[in-house]
Amino acid sequence: MLNVKDIEVAYDATQVIFGLSVVALPGQVLCLLGRNGAGKTTTLKAIMGLLPLRAGSVSLDEVVLSELAAHEVPRCGVAYVPQGRRLFTEMSVAQNMDIGLMVSGAGRATREKVLELFPRLRERLTQRADTLSGGEQQMLAMARALCTEPKVLLLDEPVEGLQPSMIALIRDVIIRLKSENVAIVLVEQQVDAVLAIADTVAFIEHGRCPETMAARELQNDASQLRRYLGV
Amino acid sequence: MDFGPHLFLAMLEGAITAAVLALTAVGLSIVFGIMRVVNVAHGEFFMLGAVLAWWIATIVGGPPALGFVMALVFAPVLTGLLAALADWLVLRRIHYDPERTILATIGLLYVIQQATLMTFGPEARPVEAPFNQRIALPWFEWGADGFALIWPWGLGTTTYKLAVIVAAVMILLALWVLMTRTRIGLIMRATQLDREMAVAHAIPVEKVYAMVFALGAGLAALGGVLTVPIQQAHYLMGGDPLLLSFIVVIIGGLGSVVGTVVAALLIGMSDGIISVFFSPTLAKILATLFVAFVLIFRPQGLFGQRAS
Numbered sequence: 001m002l003n004v005k006d007i008e009v010a011y012d013a014t015q016v017i018f019g020l021s022v023v024a025l026p027g028q029v030l031c032l033l034g035r036n037g038a039g040k041t042t043t044l045k046a047i048m049g050l051l052p053l054r055a056g057s058v059s060l061d062e063v064v065l066s067e068l069a070a071h072e073v074p075r076c077g078v079a080y081v082p083q084g085r086r087l088f089t090e091m092s093v094a095q096n097m098d099i100g101l102m103v104s105g106a107g108r109a110t111r112e113k114v115l116e117l118f119p120r121l122r123e124r125l126t127q128r129a130d131t132l133s134g135g136e137q138q139m140l141a142m143a144r145a146l147c148t149e150p151k152v153l154l155l156d157e158p159v160e161g162l163q164p165s166m167i168a169l170i171r172d173v174i175i176r177l178k179s180e181n182v183a184i185v186l187v188e189q190q191v192d193a194v195l196a197i198a199d200t201v202a203f204i205e206h207g208r209c210p211e212t213m214a215a216r217e218l219q220n221d222a223s224q225l226r227r228y229l230g231v
Numbered sequence: 232m233d234f235g236p237h238l239f240l241a242m243l244e245g246a247i248t249a250a251v252l253a254l255t256a257v258g259l260s261i262v263f264g265i266m267r268v269v270n271v272a273h274g275e276f277f278m279l280g281a282v283l284a285w286w287i288a289t290i291v292g293g294p295p296a297l298g299f300v301m302a303l304v305f306a307p308v309l310t311g312l313l314a315a316l317a318d319w320l321v322l323r324r325i326h327y328d329p330e331r332t333i334l335a336t337i338g339l340l341y342v343i344q345q346a347t348l349m350t351f352g353p354e355a356r357p358v359e360a361p362f363n364q365r366i367a368l369p370w371f372e373w374g375a376d377g378f379a380l381i382w383p384w385g386l387g388t389t390t391y392k393l394a395v396i397v398a399a400v401m402i403l404l405a406l407w408v409l410m411t412r413t414r415i416g417l418i419m420r421a422t423q424l425d426r427e428m429a430v431a432h433a434i435p436v437e438k439v440y441a442m443v444f445a446l447g448a449g450l451a452a453l454g455g456v457l458t459v460p461i462q463q464a465h466y467l468m469g470g471d472p473l474l475l476s477f478i479v480v481i482i483g484g485l486g487s488v489v490g491t492v493v494a495a496l497l498i499g500m501s502d503g504i505i506s507v508f509f510s511p512t513l514a515k516i517l518a519t520l521f522v523a524f525v526l527i528f529r530p531q532g533l534f535g536q537r538a539s
Contacts, residue, residue: 048431074433082431088424091417099421102414103433148432 245503274473280452484535
């Protein structure tokens with residue numbers, strides 16, 4: 001269980017997150033919903049240790065991640081697929097996956113398993129990452145993260161700008177990961193995409209999480225969506 | 232001596248300059264490429280390599296070859312360790328901020344230079360080459376009996392000078408293998424391409440930086456060790472390699488290793504040729520002028536990529 005507790009985060013002098021708390025459970029999808037600039041991406045970066053916490057803590061099971069150096073967090077089983085993918089562009093597909101495999105020291109078996117999820121990547125192993133199509137790049141960003149054998153997967157707008165068939169594929173992968181007991185934290189703008197796969201929805205507003213509710217309840221009652229997103 | 236043999240000799244001298252320059256400049260280039268640090272103290276690492284080579288050769292004693300081999304191994308290693316220490320104590324603490332690292336490395340330049348003066352004194356120190364046979368080089372001419380090979384007086388080189396070229400090529404190949412074929416090279420390139428994502432994939436970026444800074448300094452020191460049997464070691468000898476390395480790195484394209492090697496060949500050869508026929512000062516003037524033109528017409532360098 002990933003436990004984010006009362007965290008406060010700032011970029012230099014500008015505080016962005018004010019005492020935010022969320023919990024992500026294994027085998028469930030927690031979705032962070034909120035307007036632009038509400039602090040969703042910042043929350044993910046803070047979980048990864050890429051931004052220092054001013055207060056609060058992040059822990060995974062018994063391990064307090066926020067006490068570790070940033071580069072030790074991925075070894076504890078947290079993987080991050082950032083917005084805009086941010087692949088190692090000048091490297092090949094295989095090398096990008098190798099970087100992921102190095103995190104956990106995982107071997108061939110993991111690599112094979114990940115390539116089964118994304119067969120398209122197998123055909124392009126020696127190709128440079130920046131020559132892939134947008135959808136393939138997103139697959140590679142997820143493959144790189146999955147090569148670390150994560151217990152928690154942080155996904156920042158994974159289907160942004162993708163065609164429907166890609167969106168369906170990525171949704172299938174998320175559902176498969178759920179069945180393998182991975183905890184997934186998803187940041188997403190498209191409400192329909194969210195409601196179909198999320199278990200819990202945490203609304204983020206002005207760097208806080210004022211309300212968390214089950215996705216099922218939201219489907220019946222959309223008033224909260226109007227309130228926090230204006231849709 | 233006729234023009235032909237003279238030019239041949241000048242090109243050979245140029246190739247030796249180019250070989251040493253390529254090593255030194257590639258060191259500067261990878262430090263900038265991966266760490267985004269403009270290392271003004273780079274020439275001092277070259278100097279340290281040369282001075283430590285003299286020191287090690289003197290301590291070891293015995294036949295010149297033994298002292299030189301020990302120097303070739305230990306001078307770059309010691310210089311690298313010192314660079315890693317400087318990174319840990321200074322650059323890491325100013326968070327590799329581009330402007331502050333320039334000032335910090337200027338300080339480092341003087342610290343290293345003066346510490347060397349205080350430790351080893353102001354004298355120029357020779358190191359004996361491990362082998363130094365003279366080889367006469369042939370030239371051709373069309374005489375009365377047609378084509379013939381001749382050995383003009385003064386056209387020659389030494390085995391050591393040729394060995395410097397071979398050694399530089401081998402070291403650069405080894406570096407290429409390290410960067411493209413090994414796990415450590417992959418980690419260094421990942422750090423270069425996206426520092427934050429490297430951290431998010433468990434890469435200890437600060438350790439990588441210390442290692443890269445040590446590697447860059449070690450390459451400069453290797454250049455110094457290879458130079459010292461040709462040109463004596465002296466605490467002020469770091470200026471020229473620094474200037475030429477900067478010229479080469481800017482012409483080649485900041486952070487592009489291939490561009491750096493090509494530019495080192497270009498500048499080294501022209502430096503050799505112009506020095507022989509005109510004067511070394513003119514060679515530096517022309518090289519600096521060339522940099523100015525590159526910066527005006529192709530600011531990203533010959534092989535650099537435009538920032539997207």
